[in-house]
Amino acid sequence: MKEAWKEAVVYQLYPLSFMDGNGDGIGDLKGILSRVDYLKELGINMVWLGPVCQSPMIDHGYDVSHYRRIADQFGTMEEMEALIEELHKRGIKLLMDLVINHTSDEHPWFEQSRSSKDNPYRDYYIWREPKEDGSPPNDWQSFSGESAWRFDEQTGEYYFHIFDEKQPDLNWENEKLRSEIYDMVRFWLDKGIDGFRLDAINHLSKDPSFPDAADDRESPRGQKYFKNGPRMHEYLQELNREAFGRYPGIVTIGEAPSVTMEEVNRYTAQDRGEMTMVLMMEMSRLDAKPGDRWGRAEWKLTRLKQIVDKWYKGVFGKGGYATYLSNHDYPRSLPRYGDDGVYRKESAKMLATFLLTAPGTPIIYQGEELGMTNAKFESIDDYRDKKTRSYYHRRVEREGADPMDALTAIHQCSKDSSRTPMQWNDSPNAGFTTGQPWIPVNPNYPDIHAEEAMADPDSIFHYYRKLIRLRKKEPVLAYGDFRLVDEEHEQVFCYTRQLENTKFVTILNFSDEKAEFNLPKDIREGLKDAEYILSNLPEGGAVLGEKPGKEDRAVLNLAPYEAIVWKLKVNA
Structure with a gap:
């Protein structure tokens, strides 16, 4: 539908x-x-x-x-x-x-909830008494790997949080x-x-x-x-x-x-x-x-x-x-x-x-x-993410790791890598701001x-x-059946999308080396009357040739990271 x-x-x-x-x-x-x-x-x-x-x-x-x-x-x-x-x-x-x-622990609901056990908002959040030894109600962990319970001295109970302790979970049972x-x-x-x-x-x-x-x-x-x-x-x-x-x-x-x-x-x-x-x-x-x-x-x-x-x-x-x-x-x-x-x-x-x-x-x-x-910032001071900075200080100051080794891991894994400002032009701060950006520009x-x-x-x-225009124009890309071609190939991802009499073939080289890909017979035959849709390289970048000894196959030679989309004719 x-x-x-x-x-x-x-x-x-x-x-x-x-x-x-x-x-x-x-x-x-x-x-x-x-x-x-x-x-x-x-x-x-x-x-x-x-x-x-x-x-x-x-x-x-x-x-x-x-x-x-x-x-x-x-x-x-x-x-x-x-x-x-x-x-x-x-x-x-x-x-x-x-x-x-x-919510935040600064939300009015939570401020009311933690004020007393009989407050009308108490049950908006999840509160539990300590175990007999004063420990948390159970051994569940938050996504930080620590206890999912925070003790609140004001009422002597624990509240539940699966994220940061300043983000108490709402009680949807209420x-x-x-x-x-x-x-x-x-x-x-x-x-x-x-x-x-x-x-x-x-x-x-x-x-x-x-x-x-x-x-x-x-x-x-x-x-x-x-x-x-x-x-x-x-x-x-x-x-x-x-x-x-x-x-x-x-x-x-x-x-x-x-x-x-x-x-x-x-x-x-x-x-x-x-x-x-x-x-x-x-x-x-x-x-x-x-x-x-x-x-x-x-x-x-x-x-x-x-x-x-x-x-x-x-x-x-x-x-x-x-x-x-x-x-x-x-x-x-x-x-x-x-x-x-x-x-x-x-x-x-x-x-x-x-x-x-x-x-x-x-x-x-x-x-x-x-x-x-x-x-790839050269100083930890340029990063803003709390977990990123904590990782660096733990690795370098407590475990004695080489600062560059810690930064290399951060370059690859930190959330801040994707949070740097949009790069609008080549003016100062990439045109993002006329002031000092909250995090440095790449x-x-x-x-x-x-x-x-x-x-x-x-x-x-x-x-x-x-590609966006193509997706809007061709319903097959939203609704078409998907078929994977050669699921074992370690360089090339090839698949077809078909809706009624419209069939698209997408071929993608996911590697930085040339790739050879054998086209099955149905795609090879379809290419005879196919419409070339687009490629990320100049048209004709991929070279189609015969595969010796394989009558029902043709080999496609792809450049590094080449992408091709064809539209095949399908008989009614």
């Missing part, structure tokens, strides 16, 4: 680093307003706006202290309303980041709390918001018995009791009935880590009334080193193929999912899955080809369309910036525009 969200191209906008409109060094709504025509020029039709509600910014806005106010550093409610209006004028929908698993959340959601929908990215959404329901998890080998310990919990679907369906479902066309994208394909379908099957789609998070973690947050492992293309094929077979046509290669929580995709040196442009275009022709709703993270790279901005990219018809930016 045709749905606008299936045909959408989403652009993730990280407010702190997109554009500063008042010269204080922090990206804001005024700055975003000044760049809406850039978004229109790129061609995207949906923006995911990072958190902009009032917050002490312990976690860059994911610690909300007031749901109905705009944080001072980002601007005013009037500017938010103007942004909604200006995006809508350009045919662009706006999704807000909605953080409803937890009906009055849920009603307040739904009312707040309707407040934003009445403003004209088109939907939400739902932060940490599959953690809302916890096992109400809060058992110890001593035998739990997962990290953090106990998460099997606080993810995909017993009332999770009930809560989402109620949220949909009371808020989302009352506004036609609303789109919701759930951040739901560690889910099976069956669980994704329960969350996103349209007849269940829960979410529109979930984030397919596996592609952004291909090079993660198990058990080592600051290590990178060699990744295999065959694993990426397996992930894409698994989600297609398990979810496509049954539920919904959004694909992405990096976001504000991960280093940039280009140096991880492509090449940020000699083949920067070629590999950036190749990755774009993959993202926009594979199954799923694609999300472009700001700067990917320019081929922005990780910033030093390579004189060579990589939007002004240069928009002026160069062969740039990564204009290649993204071509």
